[in-house]
Amino acid sequence: MIRPSLSFLALIAIMSGPAGSLAGPTPEEAARIADVIRPTADFTRAEPFEALPAGAATSKKRSLDTNSFSQHSGNMDFERQLDFKLGNALFKRLWVSSPASTDSADGLGPLFNARSCQRCHLKDGRGHPPVANWPDDSAVSMFLRLSIPPETEEQRADLAANRRNVIPEPTYGGQLQDLAIQGHAAEGKMHIVYEEEPVTLADGEVVSLRRPTYSITNLGYGPLHPEVMMSPRVAPPMIGLGLLESIAEEDILSWADPDDADGDGISGRANRVWDKEAGAVALGRFGWKAGEPTMLQQSTHAINGDIGISAPLAPAPAGDCTAAQNLCLDAPHGASARHEGFEASSEMLRLITFYSQNLAVPARRNPEDPQVLAGKKVFYESGCIDCHRPKYVTQREAVGREQSFQLIWPYTDLLLHDMGEGLADNRPEGLANGREWRTPPLWGIGLTETVNGHTQFLHDGRARSLLEAILWHGGEAQAARDRVVALGTSEREALLAFLNSL
Missing domain, CATH: 1.10.760 (Cytochrome Bc1 Complex; Chain D, domain 2)
Structure with missing residues (x-):
């Protein structure tokens, strides 16, 4: 060499x-x-x-x-550290329900998983499963993704064109929100049961693995779709994300071998997802299944789905609420002209994204x-x-x-x-x-x-x-x-x- x-x-x-x-x-x-x-x-x-x-x-x-x-x-230059600190403040911001006197921090929910980004990404680090099931513990830094198989030609076409990653569960949406503002019912509670499985290593040491089984209790809006698919996710650590975003796409794709052409048993594949800002299909980089192409889109979908806050790339003022949740859709929201008609403006998302890219x-x-x-x-x-x-x-x-x-x-x-x-x-x-x-x-x-x-x-x-x-x-x-x-x-x-x- x-x-x-x-x-x-x-x-x-x-x-x-x-x-x-x-x-x-x-x-x-x-x-x-x-x-x-x-x-x-x-x-x-x-x-x-x-x-x-x-x-x-x-x-x-x-x-x-x-x-x-x-x-x-x-x-980082001293001048840019101000933006980092402003982004940090927004990352830690505790959102409140509307209407409120704090008109720059209202719009929480009505259904949500956390009141701030920091509540999931604890100390900008790794989330964890609850110590016990509800009501003995809560799952603030972990939640369940929900989806169903496509049921219409339009849905199948959207998935085939990479315009959508999943088809949300029709009543509960794309993830289970286990918290709600006053006057609304939470969607349900994640329930985990573990089964221990021993593995014996070559030197005789025995390691016990715990195999989890997931279900949902206390459903607030009726039964789930019979073909619902659930995926548990803990919040990943936030460090180095801007650097991952700055790796050239061709460098990532150079390792891809979807058909295992070299016969080594490793078949890395790229995920291709819709980039809302670019209006085109792009390489997925972020999330447990590489479902997001950029940190801006990742941050926007998180603040919308996890906290229920609308933003330019996720304009729904009720977050992940569905057509089956009328009370949620009709609840007051915090969108305002000073925030471009959303609850979080493009500038707020820029600062949150800048902070996330520079941890x-x-x-x-x-x-x-x-x-x-x-x-x-x-x-x-x-x-x-x-x-x-x-x-x-x-x-x-x-x-x-x-x-x-x-x-x-x-x-x-x-x-x-x-x-x-x-x-x-x-x-x-x-x-x-x-x-x-x-x-x-x-x-x-x-x-x-x-x-x-x-x-x-x-x-x-x-x-x-x-x-x-x-x-x-x-x-x-x-x-x-x-x-x-x-x-x-x-x-x-x-x-x-x-x-x-x-």
């Missing part, structure tokens, strides 16, 4: 948009970039700049605490530690990087100057993979089928307990540790999972040390 020059690596790690041309890389740069992002085969030492997983945008905060995911991009990835911990390096070798050689692609160089023409031309280490390919029957939700979303999930980024995963006080992973938080999360892998990841099962104790502990260093 020809090692790239230190000066070029420094350029990637330090350079931001205004310092260079917005044109694409030169042929020489492209060749060097290809060399830089090629997975290493040297595990005797950390790679250059590996300690900075987001390049110059890596958080400058070095002390570890509950605010480790709430820092702005490390290369910084923390620096690595101990990347030179011998056990961490040994675990990195296990991670690479077990085949985990076939989906969790280690690194990219973002585009010069990125979503913001902070994201421009950075060497980043997210450990994801942003593609859909069949994860086996064990993790299947049996609910399609766009081109994703009921067994496919987008590869989640791993950066920051080792700080979950520090930030959020738990170690619950996967789309529904069923895994109570990183080891449990690995053991749930099936389908395209079955071979990699089986290699982990076969590891000796010291190798497995090294693998977990590597993951916890990310």
